[in-house]
Amino acid sequence: MVGGIVAASLSMLSAPVAMAQDATVTQADESASVEDIVVIGSRIRRDNYNAPSPTQVVTREEATLQGFASTTEALQSTAVTGGTSQINNSYGGYVTNGGPGANTIGLRGMSPSRTLVLLNGRRVSPAGSRGSVGAADLNVLPTAIIDRVEVLRDGASSVYGSDAVAGVVNIQTRNNFEGVTFEGQRNEPLEANGAGGSTRLSLTAGVRADRWRAAGSVERYERDELTLRDREFTRCQTDGFRNGQDYIDPLTGQSKCYPITTTGSNGVTINTVALGVEGPPSASGARTFIGTAGVGAPGSVGTVFNRWRPNAGVAGGVPGFEGVGGPGNDLNVRDTFEDRMLNESLISPVDITTLYGEVGYDLHALGNAEVYGEALFNQRKSSQTGYRQLSLDYAKGSPLIPDSLAFSTISGDQGLNKGQDVGARAFIGFGNDHSEQEVDFGRYVAGIKGDLFLPEWRYDAYVSYSRSKSTYTSEQFLTDRMIESLDVVETAPGQFQCAELASNPGCVAAPALNAQTIRGALPQDWVDYVFRPVTGTTEFTEKVVSIGIDGPLFSLPAGRVMGFFGAEWRESEIDDTPGLDSQLGNTYNFSTSAITRGSDSVKEVFGEIEAPILVDLPGVRELTLNGSFRYTDYDSYGDDTTYKVGLVYRPIDWVTVRGTYGTSYRAPALFEQFVGATTGFLSNTNDRCNNYGAPGVNPNRVANCTAEGLAGDFQSTNSVTVITAGGADAGLAAETSTNMTVGLVVQPPLPSGWGDLAFAVDYYEIEVENGVSRTGAAQILTRCYDSNPADFAADAGFCRLVTRDAVDNSLTVRDSYVNLATDNVKGLDYTVRYRKDVGPGTALFNLAITQYTEISNKLFAEDPLEDYTGMIDNPEFTGTADVSYAWDKWRVRYGVEWIQGTDSYAYYGEDPATSDYDLATDDYWLHNTSVQYASDGWTATLGVRNLFNDNPPTISSGVYNRVGNAPLYSGYDYLGRTAFVNLTKSF
Structure with missing residues (x-):
């Protein structure tokens, strides 16, 4: 979509040069003939693209040329997001809003709840799983029938209502589509042997008659799983420290793979047992065993250990065990990695089915009215593979503990031993666990639009209903079953059964504590008994009733004053019911989850006026004022008023100055208000x-x-106890913000044959007060x-x-939802577009650069603002550029995406010359190329993304979340060099 990206600032040019909305010359010229259009950012119909707000138009043709297989991939690209991090398919192992598998978009580096997503100008309601559903899931959007995506990079609450704080994304379907089109696309990662590849197949059809129209699409999208094993930079995560500070694995003499860290995918203690002697806790908080590794006897003076590893060759000390770690020793002397860890999902697999349809019927009544309808159904099935450590406590005196370890006492009961002291604790590499989600999303719209009784006035009224229904399942150790399985009696030498078998007839005794158990070889019948799927459900519904009218108000010497006025009612409801075991805290070493249930409704009236002040005067070719307002009344947070004022000034034909200033109001999302109180635990x-x-x-x-x-x-x-809850009962307030943009567009007339050149720069500021967030x-x-x-x-x-x-x-x-005192984003967008006829065809060059001058926030009013601009995950500069050449039936394209290097040394008080941390990344470049051939009724596109197979940069552990050795950041490509082919056939 890079070719269409320059429309971000050029789309407000006059219609004859508004070809920036599309990358192809033919379609660009056709766009000039459109007479009545509504451009995102305004409700007023225009005969051109003159608008005070910067808008970006992304076409499906450019998405295909860049190799994007879905709307989701295109919207989360650097060109659209400006390089800010997005929640994508690499976050499967993290707690994210919308649950695992959800994909969202947040413009200007702000949260997805501050970006409004529309389909054909109407809201797309939130979808997903678990309690924190609050933003539109991009997975629900169709791809095959989309004509273009319009992106407003400006606050617009006064035009569109709550959530339009950082911007608005509008997905526009193809109008008046006729015929039948089959389309197929395959993206094949070449460096991962196809793992992580994606396939999309679709059928789009449309018919028209004198009084009616109908069109629709059905499509299937599948993405294969990419695991840590499939990419080189994730196969061996290391500390990544400088100055030789990595822990060196004595077995290899190299930096240890998957050591214990605190950031991202990392190792964990496995294949060890904790032992202790009778007595008070040590200085580190636990009873410890004192003795030399394999030599000292219990209680003897020597090295202090609190972990022991099975070793049949050790005869002294604790026979069959060697000491591995304790106070003052590096934790990584323990076993922290096994091969099954590489089965974890790097990019989670997904299957998506989408059906979309739209119809219209001319009534020849009620002002030449058309009755219209839309229906969207989407089903997503996603899953993730993780890795689990099992910490298994054996009670003091349990027959499951061998006689050689009977001396050991660690501490009081930690929850598995019915009040008895723990005799020994095994840290077991259990293996892989699996999570699954199935989300069914439906959206239904019915409306009528036509002419009012006033000349040139039109009306549009509609109702919509959206429903997201999901089930989510994860595999969990059930605490009550673990307790019963560890309470055993010995029925014969080496044979055990549950002590309470009569009251728990299905109970399976836990395995005896021995080397085999510690190494993770667990009886399958016991695993099947204690490790069970836990399933919850989430439902989110939204109802909307909206009406609007627009037309000319009166005339001024410079032209007609246009107006739009409307009213809207919305009601939303969320009901998340976690599995009963999760609600009751019966999931061992895992978080509890309470029910999230609540609703809210809002009534709004709004209006917009556009007035031409001056026209065709010396020094003033055009001066147009635009103003909008909205009165909002929430059941939960009361009422407020927002406004926006915009100005377009053209001193001469080829220079345009524009600017806007406005306010926004966002009531907290339902999950931010009502998410059930949850107590979780971190390691x-x-x-x-x-x-x-x-x-x-x-x-x-x-x-x-x-x-x-x-x-x-x-x-x-x-464990670290983490308490989270919704903010409704804690005084959580609505957030307010101000938004300003000032821009300059220059399109100088060039000598004949020199081509067409356009340049634009926009400065923006967004300042949020009382921002709702969790850190x-x-x-x-x-x-x-x-x-x-x-x-x-x-x-x-x-x-x-x-x-x-x-x-x-x-x-x-x-870590509950609170109101941040301040959240600021400031920066500039630069765009350049140059087109020239060369030989038998036309060459087109596009350049778009985003600069962030401030990304800052503070939690409390008295705290200083902390600016994260230029730090890891927050690059100061990002850019996209492409050059294409089209002639006859051919088109070739070469594009580059750029993310400037980042540096976090200063923020953490580290001297880059001496620091042991690697807290900087180099500039990152992605090269893409493609060729397209279009003949009668069919088109073929072939290309390669990440042409030079550039891996993400690396950083050290301990500060930022990582994927392998790379930052967890959506701007980097984890797939590597990827070939793609797209074929379409139309009838």
Whole structure:
């Protein structure tokens, strides 16, 4: 879509040069003949594209030339998003709004809940699974029947209502489509042996008669799974530290693959057992076994260990076990990796079926009215593969513990042993687990539009109903079954049965604690008993009733004043019911989930006026004023008024200055208000003070952990408790914002034969007050413990959300929805377009660059603004460029996407010359090429994305979430070099 991207700033040019809406010359010229159109950002029909707001038009032809197999892929491209990170298919192992498998879009680096998605100018309601459904899932959108996508990069709450804070995306279907078209596309990643590839097959058909029309499409999209095993940069995640600070695996002499880190896909302690001696807890918070590895006897003086690994060659100390790790020792001396970890999903698989239809019938009455309707049905089936560690507690005195380990006592009951002390704890590499989602989405629209009794006035009224119904399933260890299976009696030497078998006839005894069990070879009948699917359901519905009228109000010397006025009512409802085991906290070492249930409705009236002030005067070829307003009244948050004022000024024919200023209002989404109170747990490895005395640790973290009285070799033995809840009962307020854009468009007349040149630059500012957000528990911990020691001591900033228990040093993080004090985004968009006839055809060059001058926020009013511009995941500059040449039936294209390098050293107080962390990325380039041949009734397009197989840049662990060794950032390509072919046949 790069060819269409330049329309972001050029689309407001006069109609004869509005060909920027499409990359092909023929279609560009045809666009000039359109008489009555409504461009996104305004409700007023125009005979040209003059508009005060910058709009971007993306065509299906350019999407095909770039190799995008779906609307989702095109909308999440760097050219559309400006390089800001999006929730895509690489987030399957993370908790995201909309649940696993959902794809969303957030413009200007803001959350998806601040970008409104429309289909044919009408809202697309949220879809997804789990309680946090609050934004449109791009997966529900059709692809085959789409004509273009219009992107407004400007606040527009006064025009479109809540959510249009950062911008609006409107998907426009093909009007008046006739005939039948078959289309097929295959994208084949060449570096992953086809893994991660995608296929789309579609049929589009349309018919017309004198008084009626009908069109529709049916399509099937499938994406194959891409695992960590399939890409080189994810097969061996390392610490990635500089100055030789990686942990070196003694087995290979190289940096250890998948060590224990706190950021992204990483290793975990497996194949070990925790043992302890009778007595009080040690300084690190747990009883520890003292003795030399394989030599010392229980209680003897020597090395302190709290993990032991099976080793049949050890006869002394603890026979059959060697010590692997304890206070002061690197955790990575333990086993942290096994081959099944590479089965985890890097890009999750999905199957999507989409049916879309639209009809219209001319009544020849009610003002030449047309009755129209739309229907969209979409089903998504997605899944993810993960990896699970099983921490299995054996009670003191259990017959499952061998006599050689009977001396051990670790601590009190941790929940599996009916109040008894834990005798031994096995850390087992359980293997892969699976999650699945099935989301059925339906959207139905019925309306009527026609002429009013007033000359040139038209009306349009419609009702719509949308429903997302999903089921989501994950495999979980059930705590109650684990408890019963560990409470056993020995029926014969080496044979066990559940002690309460009479009351639990299906109970299967847990395996005995031995080397085989510790290594993860578990009896299948026991696994089938304790490891069960847990299924929840989510339903989201939205109803809309809307009416609008538009036409000329009166005339001024410079032309007619046009107006649009309307009213709308919307009601939304969410009902998420997690599986009963999840609600009751019966999922072992996994979060609990409460029911999310709530509704809200809003009534709105709105209007827009456009007035030509001056025209055809010296120094003023055009001066046009546009203004809009909206009164909003929510059941939940009361009423408010938003407005927007825009100005278009052309001093001469080929220079245009434009600008807008407006306000926005966003009531918190239903899940932000009502998401059920949830208590979850993060691994104890997320405690940022673990082993903080080791070399290379952030000095701020060292000072803050020391201030809490923790030893440098501190190791937490407690999970991190994370408490989340909706904000409705905690005074969560609606967020407000202001939005300003100022732009310049220049299209100088060139000498004959020199071609056509256009340039545009737009400056934008978005400032959100009381922004609704959750930071994320891991991020809260990092930003607290790496903060300035003075702020830490004052319990300021993010440290207000963290508490540490004075007795056992356990952490609790409160990560509920709150109102951020400020959230700012500022920057500039630059676009250049040049077209020239060369030889038998036409050459076209496009360049689009986005610059962020500020991406900042603060949690509390008294905190300083923190600017993340230019840091990892927030590049200052991104750009796209392409050159194409079209002649006869051929078209060739070459495109480049660019993401500027990033650097986070200064923010974390690190000197890049001496730091052990790698906190910088180089510039990233993606090259794409394609060729297209169009003959009578059929078209073939072939190309390659990521032509030079550029891998994502790498960073070190410990700061940012990673995929393998790369940042978790949607702007980077994880698939590698990918060939694609698209074939269409029309009748």
